[in-house]
Amino acid sequence: MVEYYFTEENVTTSDFAEKSKMVLESFLSRIGDIAIKFKSPLTVYLHNLSRFDGLLLLDYMRKSWGKRGNVKMMDRNHHIYEIKVRASGRRVLFRFKDSMLMLKGSLDSLSKNLCPELGYKGSIDSLKVNQDTLSNMKEDLRKYLKQDVLLLGGVMQKLQGLIWDEYGVDIECKLTLPSFAMLLFRMKFLDADKWHIYKASGDEDTFIRSGYYGGHVDIFIPFGKNLYYYDLNSLYPFVMRDSPMPVGTPVWHSNLSEMDLDSIFGFLEAVVNCPRNIKRPFLPFRKRKDSTLIFPTGKFRGVYFSEELKYARTLGYTVVPIEGYLFEKSEGSPLEDYVRSLSENRIIAKQKGNTAMSYIYKLLMNSLYGRFGISPECTTSEICDDAQRKYLVDNCDKLLYSEAFDENLFIVGYRINAYSTKEKWRPLPNSAVQISAAVTAYARILLYPHISRDDCYYTDTDSVVLGQPLPYDEGSSSEIGKLKLEDRIEKEWFESQYVDPSRKLNVNVDNNFALDWRSFAVQKKTTTYKLGINPEAKRDLIYDDKGLWVDTSPIHVELDDDTALGDGKSRQIVQALMDNINDLMDQINKLNRKLLDIKEEREMTKQEEGREITNKGSGMTKVEEEREIPMQEF
Structure with missing residues (x-):
């Protein structure tokens, strides 16, 4: 329901603080009066509750509604996900989302x-x-x-109605769209008997997460005109649909x-060697x-994910x-039905002109992958009494702060899963970092042929x-997995920054609504930002004779044995393997050179035989031909 209620009409004082x-x-009492009429909790949506409202x-409720247990906040990484208000009988009366x-x-x-149809904002x-x-x-x-x-109200009611009509699920059961996408996937599309998606433990998650890299972001050439900007349609959904995924118990x-x-x-953890002649290296390194x-x-x-190591090896690694x-290794993808259904x-x-539903399908299609990789380590806060405060201070993974919140109440900030042992590990529901890490790895493989272009x-x-357009059959404005021409870049890039890449500019930005999480205050704050680029952190810069930045080359890493190869016996084993592989590569190169020599000799023999056959037809022997050439030149 959508209801308007102008609370100021019931306020008589002229003092601004008291009026606020x-x-x-009056606002909270009005919501309470409405909520008490319902058997189930009333959900009240605020746009940007988590970072402002x-x-x-x-700040107000702690003073006026602050009895223990009446107000419960759920937050993660300084974002408020939900505020629950309970009645005296412990029933949840209403909740802000x-x-x-x-x-x-x-x-x-x-x-x-x-x-x-509701008009402009x-x-x-x-x-x-x-x-x-x-x-x-x-x-x-x-x-x-x-x-x-x-x-x-119109936006949330439209979303709720469309999702209910299509899937029979109420959006109020989840706090975020990624978590709702996960619910939808597991309820409607996952064949749990066929696909076992494993929930990693602390050690497993930490190891696999160290191989979970994002996309490739790099400047290769700093200056260009008449360039072509391509975007790959639904990159992550495409690889989710078409790529085998890691399933089962690791x-x-x-x-x-x-x-x-x-x-x-x-x-797997691996030692890799990328040759210097690869201008646009493929594998990431932190x-x-x-x-x-x-x-x-x-x-x-x-x-790294095994499939990106296999691909790297084909490039010369x-x-x-x-x-x-x-x-x-799954046969097919457990995510295929989800992506295919939403995409179709x-x-x-779109064909029916249903813009709203098309928009929702797109959001759901792009929201699932990241939920698998949600980090188990996060910051949270708890409003509690002194007994709970003492317990958290003694038992939480990493205490951030513990301060008085109000009379007999405290606010404690701490990190979850910061240094967790198996006993303390608290996995998030339905997380599976191996899926997200595999998706991003497949995505880098898919885009690399275009990245590696000169x-x-x-x-x-x-x-x-790109400097040149792609062939017509490689592009599509709508087909997922194909590149779409987004724009033509007519002007020079980085016009002011290009002349001096090291140029930095300090800018003061006033924020009238800065947040202080310890005091729950909203206040004015001025922050100084340093603007500029730092391309040398990603690649080495190449300058021409006039000192102008014209190109880049990859950073070359040569780690010492202790850093690159580990300790003790493992270092000896890996070094021996590296030496053996290098010897094999040398032998392969020698064999390739020999094969090339043999091929060249055979080509020369064929040419000589062809010339001899031709000369026989003219009645001239090979010796006579060889004698005849210098005489003619002389």
């Missing part, structure tokens, strides 16, 4: 996609709103706020050195100093597997900027 308090009290409400966690984007954009210059201007702006503010409520192997890489499927993700040449050690978790339904919705200027996860 009475407005909030939630703190304002909690963040609509932005279900539908990311501005309310203006969402309403245009889902309920354009409009705007108010918040900088002009203050105590002195409130009276004069009263009618404009009322009109703006009423439209805000109408659009938010098995740890402490020595993979004697196993054929082609027989391995899973996540710098230990600052965790920057680079794509270097040289020798380094890391955890040397790969030495060490240890890792091996999974079953989206096409049908005319690739730039890449970012699912897009490339």
Whole structure:
């Protein structure tokens, strides 16, 4: 339901602080009066509850509704997901949720996609709103706020109705769209008897997560004109649909050195060597100093998905597997039915002109992959009494702060799964980092042929900027897994930054609604940001004779044995394998040279035989021919 209630009409005081308090009290009392009529908890959506409205409400509710247990907050990494309010009988009376966690984007954009018939959102210059201007702006503010409520209600009701009609599931049962996508996948599409998607333990998750890399982002050539910007349609859903996934219970192997890489499927630690002649290296490597993700040449050690190591080997990499978790390789993909159904339904919705449903299908299709890889380590806060505070201080993984929140109440901030032992490990429901890590690895494989082109200027996860257009049959504006021409770049890149890549600019940004999580205060704050680029952190820069940045080359990594190869016996084993592989590569190169020599000799023999046959036809012997040539030249 959508209801308007102007709380200020019931406020008589002229004191601004007291008036604000009475407005909030009237607002919460009104919601309580409505909620008490329902048997089930009433859900109230606020757009951006997690980063703004939630703190304002909690700051007030801690003072007026702060009896132990009446107000319960759920937050993760400084985002409020839900605030529950309980009645005296412990029943949940109502709960605030963040609509932005279900539908990311501005309310203006969402309403245009889902309920354009409700009109435009409009705007108010918040900088002009203050105590002195409130009276004069009263009618404009009322009109703006009423439209805000109408659009938010329209958006959430439209989403709820469409999802219920299509799948018979209520969106109120989940807090975020990725978690709802996971519910939908498991309820409607996952064949649990056929596919066992394993939930990793602490050690397993930590190892596999170290091989979970994002997309490839790099500047290769800093300057260009008339360039072509391509985006790969639904990159992650495409590889989710068409690629085999790691399923079943993983098995740890402490020595993979004697196993054929082609027989391995899973996540393994390996030492790799990328030749210097590869201009656009394929495998990622995380710098230990600052965790920057680079794509270097040289020798380094890391955890990778087996399929990207196999692909790297075809490019000329040397790969030495060490240890890792091996999974079953699915026949087909457990995610195929989910992606295929949403993709096909989206096409049908587009053909019928159903923009709203097409938009929802797209959101659901792109929301599932990340939920598998959600990090188990997170920051959370708890409002509690002194006994619970003492328990958390003594038992939480990593204490961040513990401060008085109000009379007899405290707020404690801490990290979950920070240094967890098996006893303390708290896995998140339905997480499976191996799925997300495999998806991103397959995506990098799919895009690499375009990244490796000499005319690739730039890449970012699912897009490339090229100097020449792709052949017609390689592109499509709608087919998933195909590149779509997004734009033509007519002007030069980085026009001011290009002349001096090291140029930095300090900019002060005023935030009128900065959040302080310890005090739950919203206040004005000025923050200084340093703007600029740091391309040398990712690749080495190449300059011309005039000192102008013209190109880049990959960073070359040569780690010492202690860092690259581990300790003790493992270092000796890996070094011996590397030496053996290098010897084999030398032998292969020698054999290739011999084969090339033999091929050239055979070609020369064929040519000589052909000339002899021709000369026989003219009656001239080979000796006579050889004598005749210099005489003619002389």
